[in-house]
Amino acid sequence: MRLDIVTLFPAVCEGPLGASIIGRARERELVDLRLVDLRQYTHDRHRTVDEPPYGGGAGMVLKPEPLFEAMQDVAPPGAWRVLLTPQGVPFRQACARRLAALRHLVLVCGHYEGVDERARQALFDEELSIGDYxxxxxxxxxxxxxxxxxxxxxGVLGCEESSEDESFGRNGWLEYPQYTRPAEMQGMRVPEVLLSGDHEAIRAWRRQRSLARTAARRPGLIQGWDGDQ
Ligand SMILES: C[S@@+](CC[C@H](N)C(=O)[O-])C[C@H]1O[C@@H](n2cnc3c(N)ncnc32)[C@H](O)[C@@H]1O
Known part of the structure; x- marks a missing residue:
């Protein structure tokens, strides 16, 4: 997959996307991630990317011209263009799966008060929010x-199964509790079944705990009304 992130702050993305599993995925060329500086699409001396809003009011708005030029450059026909905004559709695991099947994804970051409405309407296939804040x-x-x-x-995760087997995976529930060594910690013991070697019993225990945890914390995931999009 090719993935472009158009932003005024490539360094902010480089940190979290340069380490650990994602960093290794980039090194192994499992993803072609490009951090694109929006400011390179300005042409004035001050490299202006923002202007005050028409009609007055607080803050600044991202100008449309650099965005149009950037998208012309990085998003050929066929690329899926996403604007990040708190006004977008909530981003969920089902959406991550849908986006992971694309050949070319372009994520565009707003700043200040957001993006000129004409750019929003003309340039994007979808708007996503990562949460209500x-x-x-x-x-x-x-x-x-x-x-x-x-x-x-x-190929990114060590075991292809692991993304299916975790929260929001195969059945859409939250994952069961996980334990590791030692078997006892400050008087708290790992549930005996996990030490039993009985794989069928372990599978049943995990399913039951996953269901109980989901019912307690996110009942909507079981009823199917807050899991998918
Ligand atoms: C201060 S916010 C703009 C908020 C905008 N004035 C509004 O009220 O909807 C600046 C930028 O941060 C990003 N942003 C802020 N919160 C976000 C969220 N919850 N999900 C996705 N992007 C967000 C967007 O790209 C947005 O353009």
Missing amino acids: VLTNGALAAAVVADAVIRLLP
């Missing part, structure tokens, strides 16, 4: 989406 900038949001998508690409 407001960040100063879209770079962290794009890094979140990119991480969730890249880890689903073939």
Whole structure:
């Protein structure tokens, strides 16, 4: 997959997308991730990317021209163009799976008060939000989406099964509790069944605990009304 992130702050994305599993996926060329500086598409002396809003009011708005030029450059026909905005559709695992199947994804980050409405309408196939809160900038949001998508690409996770077997995976539930060594910690013991070697019993225990945890924390996932998009 090719994945472009258009942002005023490439360094903000480079940190989280340069380490660990995602960093290794890039080294192994399982994803062609390009961090594109929006400012390179300005042509004035001050490299201006923002202007005050028409009609007055607080803050600045990202100008349309650099965005149009950037998209012309990085998003040929066929690329799927996503704007990060708190007004977008909530980003969920099902959406990550859908995006991971694309050949070319372009994520665009807003800043200040957001993006000129004409650019929003003309340039994007979809708007996504990573949650009901407001960040100063879209770079962290794009890094979140990119991480969730890249880890689903073939070969990125050590075991192909593991993304199916975790929260929001195969059945859409939350994952069961996990334990590791030692078997006892400050008087708290690992459930005996996990030490039993009885794979059928372990599978049944995990299913039951996954269901119980999901019912307690996110009942909507079981009823199917807040899991998919
Ligand atoms: C301060 S926000 C703009 C908020 C905008 N004025 C509004 O009220 O909808 C600046 C940029 O951060 C990004 N952003 C902030 N919160 C976000 C969220 N929850 N999900 C995705 N992107 C977000 C977007 O790219 C947005 O253009």
